[in-house]
Amino acid sequence: MFLHIDPADELAIYDQIVRQLKFAIAAGVLRPGELVPSVRETARQLAVNPNTVARAFRELQTEQVLHTVRGTGLAVTEDAPERCRRDRKELIRHRVRGALREACRSRLSVDEIRNMVHSELQRVENGEPD
Amino acid sequence: MFLHIDPADELAIYDQIVRQLKFAIAAGVLRPGELVPSVRETARQLAVNPNTVARAFRELQTEQVLHTVRGTGLAVTEDAPERCRRDRKELIRHRVRGALREACRSRLSVDEIRNMVHSELQRVENGEPD
Amino acid sequence: MFLHIDPADELAIYDQIVRQLKFAIAAGVLRPGELVPSVRETARQLAVNPNTVARAFRELQTEQVLHTVRGTGLAVTEDAPERCRRDRKELIRHRVRGALREACRSRLSVDEIRNMVHSELQRVENGEPD
Amino acid sequence: MFLHIDPADELAIYDQIVRQLKFAIAAGVLRPGELVPSVRETARQLAVNPNTVARAFRELQTEQVLHTVRGTGLAVTEDAPERCRRDRKELIRHRVRGALREACRSRLSVDEIRNMVHSELQRVENGEPD
DNA sequence: GTGGTCTAGACCACC
DNA sequence: GTGGTCTAGACCACG
Numbered sequence: 001m002f003l004h005i006d007p008a009d010e011l012a013i014y015d016q017i018v019r020q021l022k023f024a025i026a027a028g029v030l031r032p033g034e035l036v037p038s039v040r041e042t043a044r045q046l047a048v049n050p051n052t053v054a055r056a057f058r059e060l061q062t063e064q065v066l067h068t069v070r071g072t073g074l075a076v077t078e079d080a081p082e083r084c085r086r087d088r089k090e091l092i093r094h095r096v097r098g099a100l101r102e103a104c105r106s107r108l109s110v111d112e113i114r115n116m117v118h119s120e121l122q123r124v125e126n127g128e129p130d
Numbered sequence: 131m132f133l134h135i136d137p138a139d140e141l142a143i144y145d146q147i148v149r150q151l152k153f154a155i156a157a158g159v160l161r162p163g164e165l166v167p168s169v170r171e172t173a174r175q176l177a178v179n180p181n182t183v184a185r186a187f188r189e190l191q192t193e194q195v196l197h198t199v200r201g202t203g204l205a206v207t208e209d210a211p212e213r214c215r216r217d218r219k220e221l222i223r224h225r226v227r228g229a230l231r232e233a234c235r236s237r238l239s240v241d242e243i244r245n246m247v248h249s250e251l252q253r254v255e256n257g258e259p260d
Numbered sequence: 261m262f263l264h265i266d267p268a269d270e271l272a273i274y275d276q277i278v279r280q281l282k283f284a285i286a287a288g289v290l291r292p293g294e295l296v297p298s299v300r301e302t303a304r305q306l307a308v309n310p311n312t313v314a315r316a317f318r319e320l321q322t323e324q325v326l327h328t329v330r331g332t333g334l335a336v337t338e339d340a341p342e343r344c345r346r347d348r349k350e351l352i353r354h355r356v357r358g359a360l361r362e363a364c365r366s367r368l369s370v371d372e373i374r375n376m377v378h379s380e381l382q383r384v385e386n387g388e389p390d
Numbered sequence: 391m392f393l394h395i396d397p398a399d400e401l402a403i404y405d406q407i408v409r410q411l412k413f414a415i416a417a418g419v420l421r422p423g424e425l426v427p428s429v430r431e432t433a434r435q436l437a438v439n440p441n442t443v444a445r446a447f448r449e450l451q452t453e454q455v456l457h458t459v460r461g462t463g464l465a466v467t468e469d470a471p472e473r474c475r476r477d478r479k480e481l482i483r484h485r486v487r488g489a490l491r492e493a494c495r496s497r498l499s500v501d502e503i504r505n506m507v508h509s510e511l512q513r514v515e516n517g518e519p520d
Numbered sequence: 521g522t523g524g525t526c527t528a529g530a531c532c533a534c535c
Numbered sequence: 536g537t538g539g540t541c542t543a544g545a546c547c548a549c550g
Contacts, residue, residue, distance in 0.1 A: 014534080097253070143540080299539095300536095300538095314539080331536080359489045360514040523549090528543085
């Protein structure tokens, strides 16, 4: 299973599911044509409300990342990987930009920002926890 | 006036006020002992409800950044600057960390992350818009 | 239901709610992980405005006594009992100290203070009314 | 000067003045017939708003502790000492009772309350600060 | 004039 | 259903 929910994350649960599924497709873990686990099964494994999973999958259908296969389930679309790779970069870029814009607004000096970014980048590379 | 509300910001209005006031204190624009503009006056200038401003100020009181001077108004506490400078850094660090953690989860390569961060850092330094 | 509002109490309604909830947790009536009654339900039962209850609960969140379970409600945190027991004692101590300090300032003799405290202590033990 | 204002006290300034004046009369520091300092002079010495002092004195007149001496000022009434001694005890008793009632409501055991009261009583006797 | 409390009712996102 | 935010407007005590 490539999904996991972090209840502490400020992101909505359905959004965590959406993103992680996109990331999995972008990374090639899930390939075009493959079926994703059913809403019920996913909800059970993540221990979340089925409505939440359904909402995530609905959103992915609207974005044409998933499509229904009648009587069978939901499958990854042909051009999902391309779409997801594009999205992935934009999502991250948007978040990075937001963080840096706030750093700027707070009047931290550019050097302070640089140092902070570098130290945090190292933490992340090393997989250090909070 | 050092406050302005950005309706497009996803942050709650009261939280925008809280942060900007802290930033102003951290930057020395507002000094210990000074009175902040009254709730009503601030609400008028920002064109928001007085309750919203009151909530922001109340929060700043529980964080001991402001304290009431009875019948007079709200004043900046003696050690607010230190507190605010500390808070500012932690706030930014938390946000940067969140952005980088998501980048990591997205399975972007470290190089891609690095490049993105650097290009965004330059944008911010140059004050380029969205 | 472990909450009740005393309109005669000089304490603000939201503060009565805060304290009673803390006392209930300190006493083990409400245990970690349990959901507290919803804002709307509590407001209905106490016949006060939901905003007032929400304010009380919000305060308990900033004190880390409650935490939100998204879309579900507010739950008692793991270390709330310890926190509440500590708070309870400090709250009472502060109030007792205030009373005795005023007694002292009033230039009542120590013996008079002693006697008064003892007689009041007995009243309270016996549950006598005002 | 027998008056001093504690800005940290939760009691209103005018009430602090009222009580301390009563306490001074109860203790015989101020005697019947004596003039109290003028509103202006008192306000100057305490560094508070003259309105606040005026309110305190007005209240003391209503309670017949002070009375106006035309063209001269405010004087302590004949039976003020008796009145003030009675008031003093009731004020203190009320406050002590309030503290103990809250202690009781908090479900602290009687022994815990006893211990706390005794330790605080000693602190006060020794004039220890907060 | 100031802040503090409370009510009433609306709208939102999330589960 | 849940909590969170915001608006509107009232009332209070204090200085």
